[in-house]
Amino acid sequence: MNKFFVIFVSFTLLSSCDFSSAEEHYNLAVDLEKDKKYKEAIFHLNIAIEKKDRFKQAFLNRGFCKTELGDLVGGIDDYKKLLAFDYDNTFALFNLGNNYSLLADNKKAIYYYSKALQTEGALKSFVGSGGKPSGIAVSLDANYGMLDCEIYFERGIAYLEENQFDKAIFDINKSLEVNNAKKDCYFLLGKAFLGKNDSIDACESFIKSAKLGDKEAREMLRKHCIKKTKSN
Known part of the structure; x- marks a missing residue:
């Protein structure tokens, strides 16, 4: 199950009279992100933030780009910088949770x-x-x-x-x-019920997940739910 991160993929309106505005560099970064050119996107996001120090979208997207490049701590730093002036930004808080989860700091x-x-x-x-x-x-x-x-x-x-x-x-x-995420939910419920030693609910959950096509759930069914009989 891959985590998803929230970013801005829409363009911002260009400021008039400034052909090298923060918004223009942000828009260039968005195009580069779509092509997964994250290093190049960060270059333009850096300039956008230099020109506009409270550019929420730019901090959010730069944090995402750093995360995609494996710099989880750098991503965390950008999300926290955004929260310093927008403390209840849902996207930044959610992405912070994802980064810490990837760092196994649950x-x-x-x-x-x-x-x-x-x-x-x-x-x-x-x-x-x-x-x-x-x-x-x-x-x-x-x-x-x-x-x-x-x-x-x-x-x-x-x-x-x-x-x-x-x-x-x-x-x-x-x-x-x-x-x-029904398929994944049923699989995760199965694991949680196993943790509680509730094999009945665990197996019922794995069955529902397997019916939706989850291969891992089928393995869990074979391992935990299908009774093996000794041959005579």
């Missing part, structure tokens, strides 16, 4: 996921058209909103890594109840 990951869930940008999820998770932005800064089910999902994984199985089950169910 306690800090849980802390930042929890902070993200407390922001207005954590949109309450519901099942929308087509059975997919949806949400309604009510904040004036709606550009920084994301579905809370996505945050619950990642925090659930962090709780699972910390062997806090009941909390993991709660979070993963919050994701599952709005049809977010």
